[in-house]
Amino acid sequence: MEMIIDVILKAGRSAVELAFFVLLPVMVVMLCLMRLLEARGLLDALVARLTPLLKPFGLNGMGVFAALQISFVSFAAPIATLSMMEQRGTSDRHLAATLAMIFAMAQANAALPMMTMGLHLGSTLAFSLIGGLAAATLTYHVFGRHLSAVEENVDESLQHPSAAGAKGVLDTINLAGAEAFRISVGAIPMLVLSLVVVGALKRLGIIDLLTQWLTPLLALVAIDPTLILPSLTKYLAGGTAMMGVMDEMRRAGQISVEQLNASAGFLINPFDLPGVAFLISAGRRVGAVWKPAALGGCIGILLRSIGHGFWA
Template sequence: MDAIVSVILESGRTAIDLALYILLPILVVMLALMKLLESWGLMAWIANRLAPVLGIFGLPGLGIFAMVKLLLVSFSAPVATLALMDRNGTSLRHIAATLAMVMTMSQANVVFPMVAVGLNLPVIMATSIIGGLFSAALTYYLLVREDGQEAATAVGPVQAPGERRATMQVLAEGGQEGMKIALASLPMLLLALCFVGALEATGAIGLISTLLAPLLGMLGLPDAAVLPIVTKFIAGGTAFMGVTLDLMNQGQISAADLNRMAGFVTNPLDLAGVAIFAAAGKRVGAIARAAVLGAIAGMLLRGVLHLLIF
């Protein structure tokens, strides 16, 4: 019983430190800025200007909007965009391409906090875009067939907000949304860290490490990398960040190790992420399987790029 209580208390301390002192300030500032740019119409302007180019990869204007929100806000930010695409008649192929892209690219709520401990921001952004466009094109052209009844032409321009509001009001609303995201992540983060602590206490991580040691050695990663990798695909990116930061503080994982595995793990392609995105709408859920396959291909491409670069 003492061991269980110890795991819970240690997980609670780690989760609170991560949510309040890393996630909260970064998400508040980033989301406030995003809200301000959106209210000025700059986000819609960028999306509409890039739409003809990125349309080659199967991405509509709203898909580009989802990309920017993922890269600059958090993994949950594109959910509203996917829900809108589900309702407004966007074709299944465009929805699938957008979903595959979103599940391949890195989410801001993991990337920006980890930049402080050595994650290479220019490289992670570059591989996100390359992998995201690759998975979108693969999904759009090969993995999803268009239904003749789909309104494929219902891909209009992104509309800028019609009402201008006070700058301070917009910043405050964005900051409040960022605070909600950070605090909402705390329960799942704590539970995920407790689960990981239980795996360590029972020796399950040691067994998995033994089985994966040859593969990790080929990739140039230490045995300690097993824990955050397993955590990511079970509990999600936020839990991965918490475990990784703890291991880096203990000196078991270096910044170089983080950058080598970042291409595989800094994305929403995990059990929790897929479930959240698939719930955005009935039509989104219908093409989730194809989008996951495209995202896996994009993730592998990103992973190889990181191994080659670092």
């Protein structure tokens, strides 16, 4: 019993520190910046310029906005855009391509805070874009070619608050700060639970056993066994939980900056159990196209993993 209480207390302390001292400051700054750019109409202008360039990849205007959201806000941000796309009559084929792109890209709620651990943001964003575009293209032209391409009066305009005058700017900042606080606080339960499970598995020796069993297999493909723990955490509990485990491993000197960057392709993306479940809840049609989107997303993640492996 004493061991369990000790694991819970340590997990709780680590989760709160990570949420409030790492995740919250980054989310506040990035969300304020994004919301101000939205309110000023600058993001709309950027989306309008990029849309013609990205149409061959199977993306429309709102798909471009979803890419900006996952890259600079969080993995949860595109859910509103996916829901809006479904309501406004975007075709199933475009929905699948956009969902695949989101699955394959690096989510800001993990990538941006992990800069403090030594993650190279420039290469992460570059490979994220490459993987996302590859995932969208393959889904639209190959895996989702059987889906309907019929658009039903699509309205791609995006509704944003106004930031006219000092009061409008202050209101936008306050709303963005409140949103960042909700994201950070909402991450705490999953962080605590995942860190408790990870801590218990460590104390019971299960992680050591898994590492021992899997080391020969991983050696065949030149993968470091120290990545077993963050990988298990990521795909079972999500990217934020993985970030918590990676933070502890970096503090303990168990993983290097080179290993962190080499593994970013398959560790920093929303394609995990919590992420997939959350994103496909955006709507009935979004949930119906998750299979071709998952296939495209896997190819995009594979390309990102290869790129990060060679770059690091």
